[in-house]
Amino acid sequence: MSKNTHLEHLEDSILLDGSQGAKDAFMFLDQLARTFSGAQKNTFKITTKWDGAPAIFCGNYPGTDRFFVGTKSVFNKNAKINFRDTDVDVNHGHAPGLVSKLKDALKYFPSLGIKGVAQGDLLFTDDKKFETINGEKCITFTPNTITYCIPESSNLYEKAKKAKIGVVFHTTYRGNTVESLSATFGYDISKLNQNDDVLVLSAETDQLGKDLLITAQEKTKLQNMKRASASLVRDASSFLDNIAEQIEANDQLTVGPRLKIYFNTYVRQGRRVNSASNFVRDFKNYFEEEVKKAADKVKTPKAKAAKLKKLYDGLDFIEANERSLLKTVGLYTTLQQAKLLFIRKLEKGERLRTYLRSENGYKVTSPEGYVAIYEDSTAVKLVDRLQFSVANFNVSKDWVDGK
Numbered sequence: 048m049s050k051n052t053h054l055e056h057l058e059d060s061i062l063l064d065g066s067q068g069a070k071d072a073f074m075f076l077d078q079l080a081r082t083f084s085g086a087q088k089n090t091f092k093i094t095t096k097w098d099g100a101p102a103i104f105c106g107n108y109p110g111t112d113r114f115f116v117g118t119k120s121v122f123n124k125n126a127k128i129n130f131r132d133t134d135v136d137v138n139h140g141h142a143p144g145l146v147s148k149l150k151d152a153l154k155y156f157p158s159l160g161i162k163g164v165a166q167g168d169l170l171f172t173d174d175k176k177f178e179t180i181n182g183e184k185c186i187t188f189t190p191n192t193i194t195y196c197i198p199e200s201s202n203l204y205e206k207a208k209k210a211k212i213g214v215v216f217h218t219t220y221r222g223n224t225v226e227s228l229s230a231t232f233g234y235d236i237s238k239l240n241q242n243d244d245v246l247v248l249s250a251e252t253d254q255l256g257k258d259l260l261i262t263a264q265e266k267t268k269l270q271n272m273k274r275a276s277a278s279l280v281r282d283a284s285s286f287l288d289n290i291a292e293q294i295e296a297n298d299q300l301t302v303g304p305r306l307k308i309y310f311n312t313y314v315r316q317g318r319r320v321n322s323a324s325n326f327v328r329d330f331k332n333y334f335e336e337e338v339k340k341a342a343d344k345v346k347t348p349k350a351k352a353a354k355l356k357k358l359y360d361g362l363d364f365i366e367a368n369e370r371s372l373l374k375t376v377g378l379y380t381t382l383q384q385a386k387l388l389f390i391r392k393l394e395k396g397e398r399l400r401t402y403l404r405s406e407n408g409y410k411v412t413s414p415e416g417y418v419a420i421y422e423d424s425t426a427v428k429l430v431d432r433l434q435f436s437v438a439n440f441n442v443s444k445d446w447v448d449g450k
Contacts, residue, residue: 058382061375065291066284072382073273075419075427079389080269083261090422092233093393094250096430097215098415100191101145105156106164108109109225116152118145126225148172159247160240164228170195170213170246174234180402180409188213189404190375193415196400203398205244216440217418219430232420252417253398259392259443272385279378283340285380288373290363299342300357304366305334310379314432323376324345330372333366334358386429393417393429425445 057075061070078091090302105116113130120127120138127138135149151172171188178187184199186207197207207213216236222228236249259270280287293303309330313320320326342354365372394413402409416430 052244052424053430055433056244057306057386057429058421059310059377060427061287061378061382062303062310063294065288066280067329068291069276069280069284069287070380072427073276073427074267075384076273076382078421079238079386079419080261080266083259083389084266085260091351092325092420093429094217094233094251094418094420095393095414095427096416097168097170097217097248097250097396098191098193098195099170099215101148101169102166103149103152103166103169103214104164104166104220105152106161106220109164109222109228114151114153114157116156116271134234145422152210152214156214156310157241158240158429159245160238163222164237165234166218166220166329167216167234167250170215170248171210172212175207177215180400185400187402192403192413194402194409196402198400200432201398201427203248206243207246209243211244213248214248215248215250223252226250231423232418232426240408245300250418252393261388261392267390268362269385272381276381276385279374279381283374283378285369289368290375298357300338300354300361304333304335305329305361309333317433319433320376320380323373323380326376327365327369327372333359333364334365383432387431390417390429390431 055063055066060072062068079093080291082093083092101118103112103116103118107113108115108130109130116129117127118139122173129135129138132150132153132189133144135153139145139149148355168190169185170190175186175188178185178195179198180373181450183196185196186204187194187196202421216234217232218233219234220228220232233251234249236247239247263430290303290306293301294307297304299305312333328376338354338358338361342358345351349409376441390413397414401414403413404410413431413434416428419425419429
């Protein structure tokens with residue numbers, strides 16, 4: 048089954064797919080630039096990445112007329128498919144909060160008339176609230192990290208007020224058997240039946256207004272970034288391909304996987320890469336420490352020698368490719384900067400308010416991010432990782448443990 052259970056960040060393309068990933072990242076940036084210049088094509092679209100939870104799959108189970116719901120576990124070797132409440136109890140009884148949400152989905156979603164299989168994210172069930180934030184009455188729900196607010200002035204307010212469950216659909220699956228199912232990014236909610244018990248939202252962004260188009264100054268900035276990035280790729284293409292191969296091999300004692308992990312440590316700590324040379328210096332120290340830890344854990348001389356060989360090979364690889372590694376860090380951060388320009392534009396067009404809960408009340412935040420989709424088959428995440436991902440890394444997933 049072709050599935051859509053995980054998307055990668057735009058800048059991670061260069062680590063995961065090497066020089067081809069860099070070309071793909073440039074393609075997405077070019078498409079975004081065209082879109083924000085008023086020349087959007089039907090083969091390219093942008094969806095809001097909702098911070099819903101859990102991810103949900105539902106529709107008629109392929110080859111039958113039986114309605115089902117499930118989480119990402121529908122893709123497990125021993126798939127967890129729920130046709131009845133008793134199936135939910137058996138498959139997910141360890142997580143009471145999840146059981147309750149899936150049973151509500153089984154109760155209310157069949158009336159929507161879903162054709163094929165839809166993938167989406169649950170927004171609320173019986174946990175929505177009526178609150179006043181900054182003097183404005185609104186309906187709020189916090190499915191994961193972000194609290195969403197539908198203000199009383201919104202045309203969605205009355206619908207949300209009546210609804211027993213809320214969901215956003217973003218992916219369509221087609222096929223006559225489970226094995227033949229294939230995913231297409233996007234979901235046309237206009238074809239669903241109306242039901243006051245269900246608030247269904249589309250992930251696609253609203254049409255861009257003139258105030259969101261890029262300015263001449265921003266266009267020049269993007270062109271300069273692209274020229275600088277193209278130069279960096281030319282100098283580092285072979286190194287990038289080696290890194291992608293190492294990540295694909297998934298040996299955690301090689302440079303590639305550790306480099307990707309090390310970039311993520313910056314996200315977890317809410318840090319920006321301000322100096323490529325400092326990053327490379329610190330990464331070498333990090334790589335050496337991590338592989339030494341692995342060597343210290345094994346007891347036999349043979350096993351220890353094998354781990355230490357990984358260390359020396361890795362350090363030799365870094366030293367031989369230090370210039371290319373510097374270029375890679377520069378390319379990575381340039382792609383981050385370029386995508387942020389478009390993220391800031393998209394945030395201006397959002398219909399719902401978004402907040403993070405804190406001990407001092409609600410703190411205004413931006414949406415989780417966006418997904419850029421090309422020809423319904425290729426997609427990347429556009430997320431301000433220092434604003435959202437750092438919070439998401441550390442959030443308690445209350446919906447799982449039933450709190």
